[in-house]
Amino acid sequence: MGRKILFITTDQQRYDTLGCNGGTIARTPVMDGVAAAGVRYERAHPQSVVCMPSRSTMLTGQHVSTHGVWMNGVPLPEDAPSVAEVLQDAGYRTAIIGKPHFEPFLDPFARFPENGFARNGNFGPHRGFEHFESATHGAAGPLHYARWLSSTHPEAVGMFYPVLDGSLEVNAMGGGDTGAPQAWVNNIPKDWYHTDWVADRTISWLDSLGADDDWFCWMSFPDPHHPWDPPASEVGRIDWRDVPLVEGYIEDKAERERVIDAKPRHYRAWYDGTLVSNYEAPAKWAPATLTPDQLREVTALNAVECELIDEAIGRVLAAVAQRGWDDDVDIVFTTDHGELGGDFGLLFKGPYHVDGLMRLPLIWRPAPSSSATPSTVTRPVGLVDLAPTFCAIAGLPVPAWMEGKPLPVDDGDADARGFERVLTEWDSDLFGVSVHLRTITREGWVCTTYQPGTAHDGTEGELYDLANDPLQRENRWDDPALAAIRSDLVADLWDHQPPMKSPLPAVQAPV
Template sequence: MTRPNFLVFMTDQQRADHLGCYGNAHVRTPHIDGLAARGTVFDRCYVASPACMPNRSAIMTGRMPIAAGARMNGVPLPLDSRTFVDVLRDAGWRTALIGKSHLQNMTDNAPAWRNGLDRAPDQARRNGRDDPAYEQESIARWRDPGHAVRTPYYGFDHVELCLEHGDEVGGDYQRWLEREHPGADALRGSAHALPGGSAAPQAWRTALPERLYPSAFIGERTCAWLEQHAADRAAPFFLQCSFPDPHHPFTPPGGYWDMYRPEDVALPPSCGPARADDVPLKRALHEELAQGRRPAGGSRMIAVTPQEARAAIALNYGSISCIDDVIGTVLARLDALDLAGDTVVLFLSDHGDFMGDHGLLFKGPLHYQSLVRMPFIWADPQAPRAQRRPDLASAIDIAPTILARAGLAAPHGVQGHDLAPGAPDAPASRCAALVEEEGHRPMPGSGLPKVRTVVTQDWRLSVHAFETWGELYDLRADPHETVNLWDDPGSAATKSALLWELARSMARHADDCPLPTRMA
C-alpha cells in the first residue's frame, strides 16, 4: 500500500474520555472502539486551540493558529494557506469533505471591539478577508439557492457542507432535506420539538427521525462517495467525514434521545459550585448561575447545576452513540467495497467540552483537561495491532503524520511532527504541548481571553495575558485540576521552569514561513 487511502472521521466538541476506548464504561461506542482495538490510541493528544476554527485550521495546516492566521473563532483560515489536503491533491489523491468544515465563518455576527466601540477602529493591518471568497460557509450566503462552495476548497475537490449544529444544520444538508423529503424542514428546531424535554441547557427532543438527522445524511453521502470512487480506483482518496455533533444544542434523534438516563450518569469528580480559592473567572461564572444572570444561548462557557450536567452528559452520550452507529455503517461499506485493506482510518475531534467539570459546560479560556485533550485514533491496515501512546502529541502533528504515511514531504512552515514510531522527527522526546487561545469578547469577572498554556507529562501551566492570576496544576497528584498551585511557595521552582518552557515553546512556534529574503 504505497499510496494509501485516508478516511477521517471527525466530531465536534467531544471530549476524549467520552469514548469506551478512552476508559468510559457507560457510553456505547463499539465501532470507534473497534478502530482503537486494531490501531493506535493517543492518550495525550492536545489541541492547538480549544475552539473550532483555530484548531481545525491547525489540523489542516500543521501550524499553530497564530502562525496559520486563524487565531480564533471568527477569523477564517487564509485562502493562500497550503493545507495537507492541498499537498495530497497535488500528488494525485482524490479529495472530499462531507459534513462540517468551519474553516470560515458560519454566522454573520458583527465583531466586538476591545475599545468598546460599536464600530471598527482604525486597523493596524488591512483586512484582506472581506470578499465573498471568505463567505463560502456563511449562513446568509446559503440562503441564495445558487450559492455553492468553490472547489478546490482548502484542497477538497468535492464538498458537501453542513453548517451549525444539532437538528438546525444548514448548507447542503438543508438542501438535501428540502429536495428529498419535502416538509421535513418543519420538523426541526426547538419550536417543533416533541414533548419530553431535558434539564440540559440548549436541548430539545427533535421531531426529525433518525434517518433524516444530519449525522445520517453525512453517513449516507459518505457511503455514496465511496461507491463512486470504487467504480474507478485509478487514484487513492482522502475523504473527511465530519459530524456537527455532539456539539450543543443537544438534539439526539429518536431512540438516542433517551438511550442514557441522567440519573445513571456519573458526574465528574470536580463538578460542583466554585470555592473561594478558585480562579476569578470560575467564581464569576458560578455567580452568574446563582444570581440568575447566566446567558441562555450561544457557545460561551457557562456554569451549570449537577442536575443540568447529568442531563447534558446523557444527551451528549446519545449523540455520540448515534455517530458511532453511522461510523459502523460507513466502515461496513468500506469493507464491502474492498477498500478497507488500502485505507488508513482516523478518528478525532476538534476539541473537548467541560461537560460538568468544575460545574461548567461548553468551552472557554480555562484549559482543563476535558477541554484541551482531544481523542485521536489511527488505524492502519499495514499495522493492525492495538497500542496506546502515552507520549505528548498535538493537533499540529496530524497533518505531517498523514503526509509522511502518504510518502510526501510536509511544506516548509509546518510545525508539527510525524508521529510514526521511529520517524526522524518523532516527538517521543517532546517535553511539552503548546495551547493558544484568543477571544474578542471579555469574559465575566475577567478580561479579554488571551491565554497560553503549556502541558507536560506531569503539569499544566496557563498564563492569562490580561489577568494578575494564573494556573498551575500537578496532573499526577491532582488529575482533576482542583488545587491551583500558582501562588504556592513550594511550587515556585516548578512554576519558573514551566514559564521558561512556555516562553521557549512560543518562540519555537513563531512563524518562519515564507522563507527570508535571499541575501546577495
C-alpha cells in the same frame, strides 16, 4: 496505489466519551475496535479549544498564532496552506463532508466561499478539497445539509433546537425533562439527522471513486456539540436518571465554589453569570444554576449522540471494506476540542484550559498493510501533528510550513522524536472583554499563563499536577514549593510558542 486516509472528526467530544478511553455511558464498539487495532493517544491536546482555530490547525498543521485564526469569527485566509492541497497535488482524490468551519457561519453578506457552495448548487473545490459538502448543528443556514433537509423534508427543519435566540445570542433556553440548557426533544427521524447524513454522503462520495484511486476523506460530524438534540427515537437508549454524575462535577456547592475560586477570576465570574467572555456559551445562562439532574440529562443526550456517531462510522467502514480497501486505509479519529461537561459545574466551552476541553480522543489505526503494532501513546501530542501525519501516510515529505510532526506510533517513538510538550492558546476580544491564555502541557504538568486583558492583570496562572490531581482541582500556580517547576514550564512555553501573526486578522463575525 498507496494508502488511503479516512480522517474522522467530531465536534466538542470529551476524551471520556469513548469506551476505549474508559467511558461507561456511551457504547462505542466501532471506535473501540479501531483503537484496539491501532494507536490510542492518552494525552492529545488541541491548539485551541474552539472550532475555527482548531480546525484551521488540523488543515494547516500550524499553531493558532501562525495561521492567525485566533478566535472564532476570524476566517482562515483562502490562500492558507492546506494538507488537502498537498495530497491533491500528489494525486489524491480529496473531500470534506460535514462540518468544515474554516470560515464564519453567520454570513448575511455571503462573503465566505464555504457558505456559497450549497446556495450555488456546487460542491467546491475549495482549500484542496475537490468535493466540499457541508453541514452544521441544525437545519438553519446556507450549508448543504440544511439545503437538502429543507428541500426534501421541510417539515423537519423546525424540529431542531434553535441554536440562537431572538437576539442572536447562543440560546440559553432549557428543554428536555429537566430544563437543561440546549437539551431538546427533536422529533426528526434518525435517517434525516445530520449524523446519518454525513455518513450517507461520505459513502456516496467513496462510491464515486475508482477502485485504484488514492483518497483523503475528511468525514466531519457536527455532533456531539450542543445543542443536545438527538433524534427523539434514540433518546431512550440511555435513561438520564441512571446516568452517574461525571467525576469532575463537585456536588457539594461550597467545595465546588472553593475549587473555582482558586482558579483565575473569570471562572467564578462566568459560573455566577457576571462575565461572558466568549460567544460560544449562552450569555443568558449561569452555570451556577446547573442542577445534578440537568447535568445527568445533558450527559445522557451527549452520549446518545456519541453512539449515533459510532454507528455511522461503522456503516462507513463497512462500505470501505465492501470496496476491498480496508487493508490500505488509515483511519484517524479525533475531535476539534472537548466539552466542559459538568467539570467544576461548568458546561460548554471557553477560556478554560483544563482536561474537559483539552484532553481529546485521538485514535490512529494505520493501514493493516503497513503491519503496524497496536499501542498506547502517553506522551503529549497535538492536533498540529495531524497534517504531517497525513503527509507521512501518503509517503510525502512534510512541508516546511507545517509546525507539527508525524504522530508517534508508541512512547518509544515519541521519546526518540522529541514529543515532550504540547501548546494550547486562547485569545478572545469580544464586546469589550478580552482574555488571553498560553498553556503548556509537559511531563505531567499543565501550566497556563495569563496575559493582561480586561479580566486579568497578567499575573494569574494555573498549574496542575496531572498525576496526583487528574481532575485539576488544586491550582498550584502560587505554591512556593513549585516555583522552580512553574518558572521552567513558563520559560519552555515561551521558547516554543510561535509569535502571533501580524497584523492581527480581523474578527469578521461572531462564529
